Amino acid sequence: MLTKMSTNASAEAIRALEEALGPAVVLSGADIPERNLQDWSTLGPVRPLAVVRPSDAQGVATAMRIASRHGIAVVPQGGLTGLAGGSRPIEGAIALSLERLVGIEEIDAAAATVTVKAGTTLEAIQRAADDAGFFFALDLGARGSCAIGGNIGTNAGGNRVIRYGMTRDMVLGLEVVLPDGTLMTSLNKMIKNNAGFDLKQLFIGSEGTLGIVTRAVLRLHPKPNCVMAAVCGLGSYDKVLSFLGSTRRWLGPTLSAFEVMWPDYWQVATQRVPNIRRPVSGEHAFYVLVEGMGTHEDEKARFDALLENQMEAGIIEDAAVAQSLSDVKAFWGARDAAAEFRQVLGPHSSFDIGLPVADMDIYAGACRARLARELPGCESYFYGHIADGNMHIIACVPGAAQQPYEAIDDIVYDLVRSHGGTISAEHGIGLKKKKFLPYTRSPAELELMRSIKAALDPRGLLNPGKVV
Amino acid sequence: MLTKMSTNASAEAIRALEEALGPAVVLSGADIPERNLQDWSTLGPVRPLAVVRPSDAQGVATAMRIASRHGIAVVPQGGLTGLAGGSRPIEGAIALSLERLVGIEEIDAAAATVTVKAGTTLEAIQRAADDAGFFFALDLGARGSCAIGGNIGTNAGGNRVIRYGMTRDMVLGLEVVLPDGTLMTSLNKMIKNNAGFDLKQLFIGSEGTLGIVTRAVLRLHPKPNCVMAAVCGLGSYDKVLSFLGSTRRWLGPTLSAFEVMWPDYWQVATQRVPNIRRPVSGEHAFYVLVEGMGTHEDEKARFDALLENQMEAGIIEDAAVAQSLSDVKAFWGARDAAAEFRQVLGPHSSFDIGLPVADMDIYAGACRARLARELPGCESYFYGHIADGNMHIIACVPGAAQQPYEAIDDIVYDLVRSHGGTISAEHGIGLKKKKFLPYTRSPAELELMRSIKAALDPRGLLNPGKVV
Structure with a gap:
């Protein structure tokens, strides 16, 4: 009986959506594209009630209003590159895809801003900024596929956080559709605006659970004119921290990356992943990729001097300095090789934990030992954006018929909890990490998250079951 | 009858506070210090029911819990330097002062963070950072008196936003007492933390209406090793914008200030305010103070080269370059002279509006003309952090028996509305700008602010009547 009512409600909702938006915007039944059934979270496909693809913000608001009126849940979808399941469809819910809400609306040179529609890919924005003589600083591996709306919804990080911040730091204005279908346009271009609560902060990083981003005003930066990079070998984590301190002081705001790789990671990346150059030879306890983005060529000499100084001081054991942009690219190859670990190791778990910078190596040692002890044969690889407090882990039991995913999660997150990470x-919480959120957030924090969710979405119709 | 009940409730609340916190923490009647009766908003003194001064976060939570139980409103107070009335007492409400919740708890060199109690002055934090070999970048005129809790509550801006961001950009973790007295400790030190909603954003800039900040983890930066500054004369606003673009490209992330002064302002600042040096001679349509903070002495040559280049290109008419730190200080004198305008002009209105960068001069012209036309004798002076989209205005009718404060507000804010500013x-909204909030925020935004307030503070006990 209940199912029947719900089926009727669903059919009515689809009819109402088709009527309001046109049948071409609403795809249901066999017309639902394969692409919309899942994201990159490997949680597997789910068939939504319908896929709705409006081409303007009003269409998104209309769809949300109709869904709300019929009590149908809505899952927002962008480039579907999320790793935590935030845009994975829900059975009986509408997948509201922003894939047709694309385009650059304006570049304001005086304000140094770009206004974009939420479905625009990150790469398209990077290119438009470059064409206009600016630099859009957000960058991550999925740049060609991910949509800026999803980057905003997940507060994406990426490779240059140390210099330019997270996505949150690049958003000046937002247009959002609220769970009741209200279109809230707040396309502020000003860096400073203290007129009441800064509402956009609510929607950045809340993974589409509080509102659907339809447009955004983003900050542009001046183009960097030279890139300097080196890969260094160091003998201890204390020396890595000392090198980080010196690098911060020496390079100041031009420091754009400080990536640390533990030796197990380094070995797989440079010896087992095909076509990866090994910039420094010999065995070291740590490998650091340090990068600076300068405005003038003469900053290269200073970068070289930093490395010489650290070498003479006995902090660095060995260093290779990039002589060209293709060297820079090759150096990043060892760091980006993580994306190829699946080919080499087979199925595995991957993590994006955060830890106090000083505790990273203690954590890595404890985690590696406990994984190996409790899950015989388990190998783990550690690397990451250390200066940002962000460590990545890849872990698996090579050759196992079935990977002990849950047991790996339990160990990794239990240690995160005990280290205050x-x-x-x-990457966000989505569905995959929801169970572990209490490891990182206190009961008071979780309660407040639920209050906020209830205030904005009292009926729980927007991306239900995600995050909180 | 109602008053009597309320008086009884008040007396009971004070008794409960004294019992829980000790009589020395709770000051009422004649013991209420003069200092707690008003802030810098010039709205005039108000006598609160009591001043409560706990010395730890638990005490703040206890006070809030008791106030909540007795239905008594609470106004949080820090350094009382706010200009919008956010910490002005309310009759019948408790003033909850954080003046005894002071001190630096920890400096973490690896994470580059400082953990502080909310009543600590900005200057004390700057000094502690300096002593530890770091730089705390927030800076504003009231540094010796303002408390960091108030800086966070108002998302203070100040002189270096262009390089280091607002207070929001410096806060990594917060501890907050919620309106029901819950103590929410979220003293995160990590730059990246996407575990659920980023709750701290709610409390930054909401002027103590959603929670009371008790402790914070703040970001530290490397110390800049050289400061470069120049005052330039330019012939048009187009040239100012062109100069801004070149400066951004040339100095990159070392650009730390780009302050523009219109000629009316310049004349008062350099000719009528005593002891202010006039760095460039001659008459110009605009005066720009440009500042860079570098990590190496050799950056000075680049700064000089920028100015030469802009002079040769005909963008700058004249420039004085600081040869020493005392020059830098003297150059800022002309910009900081705004604080002395009261002595020269007498009572006046002052504003901290924001506008799209490209529209600033059109706005200034329209505003000046309309003030003079509608309020005979009205003079207005324009200056500000132009690269941040932030313009200050000082306006008055010199010698008038009664300043037309309301009429000036109406004109200034009406034009802000029509220019999308x-x-x-x-400075925030507080009490002083509340009436004008709909000029800047849409009905949908205001409605959402009210929903958030109702969700966190359903009985409206925390700083009621402020902001929303």
Whole structure:
């Protein structure tokens, strides 16, 4: 009986959506594209009630209003590159895809801003900024597929957080559709605006559970004119921290990356992943990729001097300095090789935990030992954006018929809890990490998150069951 | 009858507070210090029911819990330097002062963070950071008196936003007492933490209406090793914008200030305010103070080269370059002279509006003309952090028996509305600008602010009547 009512409600909702938005915007039944059934979270496909693809913000608001009126849940979808399941469809819910809400609306050179529609890919924004003589600083591996709306919804991090901040730091204005279908346009271009609560902060990083981003005003930066990079070998984590301190003081705000790789990671990346150059030879306790983005060529000499100084001081054991942009690219190859670990190791778990910078190596040692002890044969690889407090882990039992995913999660997150870290530095909670949120957030914090969710979405219709 | 009940409730609340916190913490009647009766908003003194001064976060939570139980409102107070009335007492409400919740708890060199109690002055934090070899970048005129809790509550801006961001950008973790007395400790030190909603954003800039900040983890930066500054004369606003673009490209992330002064302002600042040096001679349509903070002495040559280049290109008409730190200080003198305008002009209105950068001069022209036309004798002076989209205005009718404060507000804010600006770039809304909030925020935004307030503080006990 209940199912029947719900089926009727669903059919009525689809009819109402088709009527309001046109049948081409609403895809149901066999017309639902494969692409909309899942994201990159590997949680597997789910068939939504319908896929709705409006081409303007009003269409998104209309869809949300109709869904709300019929009590149908809505899952917002962008480039579907999320790793935590935030845009994975829900059975009986509408997948509201922003894939047709694309385009650059304006570049304001005086304000140094770009206004974009939420479905626009990150790469398209990077290119438009470049064409206009600016630099859009957000960058991550999925740049060609991910949508800026999703980057905002997950507060994406990426490679240059140390210099330019997270996505949150690049958003000046937002237009959002609220769970009741209200279109809230707040396309502020000003860096400073203290007129009441800064509402956009609510929607950045809340993974589409409080509102659907339809447009955004983003900050642009001046183009960097030279890139300097080196890969260094160091003998201890204390020396890594000392090198980080010196690098911060020496390079100041031009420091754009400080990536640390533990030796187990380094070995797989440079010896087992094909076509990866090994910039420094010999065995070291740590490998650091340090990068600076300068405005003038003469900053290269200073970068070289930093490395010489650290070498003479006995902090660095060995260093290779990039002589060209293709060297820089090759150096990043060892760091980006993580994306190829699946080919080499087979199925595995991957993590984006955060930890106090000083505790990273203690954590890595404890985690590696406990995984190996409790899950015989388990190998683990540690690397990450250390200066940002963000460590990535890849862990698996090579050759196992069935990977002990849950047991790996339990160990990794239990140690995160005892080290006062975070279960997600950049990918978000979505569905995959929801169970572990209390490891990182106190009961008071969780209660407040639920209050906020209830205030904005009292009927729980927007991306239900995600995050909180 | 109602008053009597309320008086009884008040007396009971004070008794309960004294019992829980000790009589020395609770000051009522004649013991209420003069200092707690008003802030810098010039709205005049108000006598609160009592002043409560706990010395730890638990005490703040206890006070809030008792107030909540007795239905008594609470106004949080820090350094009382706010300009919008956010910490002005309310009759019948408790003033909850954080003046005894002071001290630096920890400096973590690896994470580059400082953990502080909310009543600590900005200057004390700057000094502690300096002593530890770091730089705490927030800076504003009231540094010796303002408390960091108030800086966070108002999302203070100040002089270096262009390089280091607002207070929001410096806060990594917060401890907050919620309106029901819950103590929510979220002293995160990690730059990246995407584990659920980023709750701290709610409390930053909401002027003590959603929670009371008790402790904070703040970001530290490397110390800049050289400061470069120049005052330039330019012939048009287009040239100012062109100069801004070149400066951004040339100095990159070392650009720390780009302050523009219109000629009316310049004349009062350099000719009527005593002891202010006039760095450039001659008459110009605009005066720009540009500042860079570098990590190496060799950056000075680049700064000089920028100015030469802009001079040769005909963008700058004249420039004086600081040769020493005392020059830098003297150059800022002309900009900081605004604080002395009261002595020269007498009572006046002052504003911290925000505007799209490209529209600033059009706004200034329209505002000046309309003030003079509608309020005979009205003079207005324009200056500000132009690269941040933030303009300050001082306006008055010199010698008038009664300043037309309301009429000036109406004109200034009406034009802000028609130019798509903000009524507050940095000082906040408090009581003084509440009436004008709809000029800057849409009905949908205001409705959402009210929903958030109702969700966190359903009985309206925390700083009631402020902001929303």
